[in-house]
Amino acid sequence: xxxxxxxxxxxxxxxxxxxxxxxxxxxxxxxxxxxxxxxxxxxxxxxxxxxxxxxxxxxxxxxxxxxxxxxxxxxxxxxxxxxxxxxxxxxxxxxxxxxxxxxxxxxxxxxxxxxxxxxxxxxxxxxxxxxxxxxxxxxxxxxxxxxxxxxxxxxxxxxxxxxxxxxxxxxxxxxxxxxxxxxxxxxxxxxxxxxxxxxxxxxxxxxxxxxxxxxxxxxxxxxxxxxxxxxxxxxxxxxxxxxxxxxxxxxxxxxxxxxxxxxxxxxxxxxxxxxxxxxxxxxxxxxxxxxxxxxxxxxxxxxxxxxxxxxxxxxxxxxxxxxxxxxxxxxxxxxxxxxxxxxxxxxx
Numbered sequence: 001x002x003x004x005x006x007x008x009x010x011x012x013x014x015x016x017x018x019x020x021x022x023x024x025x026x027x028x029x030x031x032x033x034x035x036x037x038x039x040x041x042x043x044x045x046x047x048x049x050x051x052x053x054x055x056x057x058x059x060x061x062x063x064x065x066x067x068x069x070x071x072x073x074x075x076x077x078x079x080x081x082x083x084x085x086x087x088x089x090x091x092x093x094x095x096x097x098x099x100x101x102x103x104x105x106x107x108x109x110x111x112x113x114x115x116x117x118x119x120x121x122x123x124x125x126x127x128x129x130x131x132x133x134x135x136x137x138x139x140x141x142x143x144x145x146x147x148x149x150x151x152x153x154x155x156x157x158x159x160x161x162x163x164x165x166x167x168x169x170x171x172x173x174x175x176x177x178x179x180x181x182x183x184x185x186x187x188x189x190x191x192x193x194x195x196x197x198x199x200x201x202x203x204x205x206x207x208x209x210x211x212x213x214x215x216x217x218x219x220x221x222x223x224x225x226x227x228x229x230x231x232x233x234x235x236x237x238x239x240x241x242x243x244x245x246x247x248x249x250x251x252x253x254x255x256x257x258x259x260x261x262x263x264x265x266x267x268x269x270x271x272x273x274x275x276x277x278x279x280x281x282x283x284x285x286x287x288x289x290x291x292x293x294x295x296x297x298x299x300x301x302x303x304x305x306x307x308x309x310x311x312x313x314x315x316x317x318x319x320x321x322x323x324x325x326x327x328x329x330x331x332x333x334x335x336x337x338x339x340x341x342x343x344x345x346x347x348x
Contacts, residue, residue, distance in 0.1 A: 001070065001110075001113060001114065001152075001155055001156065001159060001184070001252070001253060001254050002092075002095070002101055002102035002106075002110050002252075002254070003102060003103065003106040003109050003110055003113070003159060003162070003254070004102065004103050004106060004266060005103030005104065005105040005106050005269070005275050005278065005279065006103075006168075006266060006267050006268065006269040006270070006275075007106065007159075007162070007163045007166065007168055007171075007267065008103075008105055008106050008109060008162060008163070008166045009165070009166035009167060009272075010105065010272060010274040010275065011166075012109075012162055012165050012166045013105040013106060013108060013109060013166075014108075016108040016109040016112050016162070017107070017108030017109075018108070019108070019112060020089070020107075020108040020109075020111045020112050020115075021108070023085060023112075023115075023116065023120075024085070024086065024089055024111075026082075027081075027082040027083070027085045027086050028086065028334075028338070030082040031082055031083055031086065031338060032338050032341060032342065035338055035339065035342055037339075038225055039079070039083060040331065040332060040334075040335030041225075041229055041332070042078070042079065042225055042228065042229065043079060043083050043086070043087050043331045043335075044327070044328040044329075044331040044332050044335075045228075045229050045232045045233050045236065045328065046074075046075060046078060046079065046087060046232060047075075047087040047088075047090055047091055047324075047327040047328065047330075047331050048232075048233070048236040048240075048323075048324030048325070048327050048328045049232050049233075049235055049236040049239065049324070050069070050071035050074070050075065050087070050088070050091050050327075051091045051094065051095070051236075051240065051320075051323045051324050051326075051327045052235075052236045052237075052239035052240030052241075052243075052244065052320050052323070052324050053068070053069045053071060053239055054068050054069060054070075054071065054091070054095070055068070055239070055240060055244040055247060055291060055316070055319070055320055055323075056068055056069075056239065056243055056244055056246070056247045057247045057248040057250070057252055058190060058248055059248040059250055060183065060186045060187065060190075060250075060253075063183060063186070063250075063256070064250055064251075064256065065183055065250055065251060065252065065253055065256035066247075066248035066249075066250040066251065066252050066253075066256075067183075067184070067186070067187030067190065067191070067252055067253050068187075068247075068252065069191045069194055069195075070088075070114045070118065070148075070151070070152065070155070070191065071088060071091070071114075072084060072085075072088050072114050072115050072117070072118030072119055072151060073118040073122060073123060073127070073144065073147050073148045073151055073191075073192075073195050074194075074195045074198055074199065075087050075088055075118075075119070076118055076119045076122075076123035076127070077123065077127060077144070077195070077199050078199065078202060081119040081120055081123055081124065082119075084115075084118075084119045084123075085115045085116075085119045085120070086331070086334070087327075087331060088111065088114055088115040088119070089111045089115060090327055090330045090331055090334075091327055092107060092110050092111050092114065092115075093107065093111075093330075094323055094326045094327050094330065095323070096110070096282070097282070097285045097286070098285060098286060098287050098288065098323070098326065099286060099287075099288055099289065099290070099291055099319060099323060100282055100283075100286040100289040100290060101290070101291070103275075103278065103279070103282070104278040104279075104281060104282050105274065105275055105278050109158075109159075109162055112158070113155040113158045113159060113162075114155060117150075117151040117152075117154040117155050117158075118147070118148070118151035121150075121151065121154065122147040122148070122150045122151035122154075123147060126143065126146055126147045126150060127143045127144065127146075127147040130142065130143040130146070131143045135203060135207070137196075137200050140196055140199055140200055140203070141192075141193070141196040141200070144192050144193075144195040144196035144199060145188075145189060145192030145193065145195075145196065146192070147192070147195075148188050148191045148192040148195055149185060149188035149189060149192060151188075152184045152185075152187060152188035152191070153181060153184060153185065153188065155184070156180045156181055156184040156253070157177070157180075157181065159180065159254060160173065160176045160177050160180055163176065164176075168267060170261070170262050170267045170268075171258065171261055171262065171267065172261070175261055176257060176261060179256075179257035179260050179261065180253065180254070180257045183253040183256060183257060184253050187253055201231075202228055205227055205228050205231070206225060206227075206228055236324045237321060237324070239320065240317070240319070240320020240321055240323065240324050241317045241320050241321050242317065244291070244316050244317065244319075244320045245310040245311050245312050245313065245316060245317075246310045247311070249311075251265050288315065288318065288319045288322065288323075291315065291316055291319035291320070291323075292313065292315040292316065292319070293314070293315035293318070
């Protein structure tokens with residue numbers, strides 16, 4: 001559900017950027033107020049796993065479409081809403097800047113659509129309310145599926161409304177809604193089961209990971225999360241380095257919906273200096289565009305729909321591993337920054 005810049009006007013994209021930045025600042029303040037040293041490596045490893053997981057599109061049977069996990073709900077359950085929002089924002093930033101996945105103008109909207117709804121609406125109002133002290137596998141599964149579905153439905157609805165507000169006339173509101181909501185319902189059901197499975201497994205390893213009233217996870221004193229970190233790190237490497245070869249070749253839910261209406265998976269880009277400058281910047285920063293090795297000099301990058309499956313591609317593996325490491329490094333750097341600020345406050 002990564003939006004391209006062509007779907008947003010600078011005004012709408014800028015407004016969502018402002019809302020997203022405000023939420024990032026608020027989340028950072030919440031994390032700064034209650035810093036758990038064990039939380040930062042867990043954030044980093046989970047972020048690397050979500051980056052890799054988003055590379056794997058799974059086919060939606062009978063539709064000719066595909067989807068991938070968003071990961072916001074999984075992060076919110078295991079980390080708490082504020083750290084989770086910072087992690088999903090880090091993942092999407094790395095994707096947009098270095099892999100050209102989603103536009104830079106649309107980055108604020110993508111973080112909003114994939115982060116706000118799972119972290120601050122579906123998690124506190126649905127998952128936490130349902131699970132409470134009853135962390136049985138059945139309740140975790142039910143709450144995870146319902147939470148993911150609601151969050152993804154709200155995200156899909158936002159995409160439609162954002163394109164409407166941007167004046168993208170190629171995508172009529174009612175028709176776009178009629179395609180986006182059902183396909184993302186199917187995607188949400190699959191992601192819900194994936195989320196539940198991982199949460200149940202992590203809880204079996206470390207049932208003491210709890211949430212305090214501030215919405216920031218903490219790990220019990222003296223407890224070790226080494227096994228959780230090792231397992232999630234291995235999953236991140238295997239997922240990004242090998243499982244990504246088996247990603248579905250079908251267009252994702254958003255591209256599929258656009259193609260059903262417009263006949264192509266992308267709408268024409270309206271000329272605008274803001275959009276053009278951001279596109280040029282992205283071309284310079286994207287070291288592995290579309291999760292592939294850049295074309296040799298004189299060659300143009302093209303996607304071949306008839307390419308073999310699975311697509312055993314060193315560029316894909318390299319992208320999965322490098323991207324995960326980038327997310328991990330960004331979050332750890334952020335953690336050191338918080339520690340530095342806390343030390344300075346303590347000295348004052």
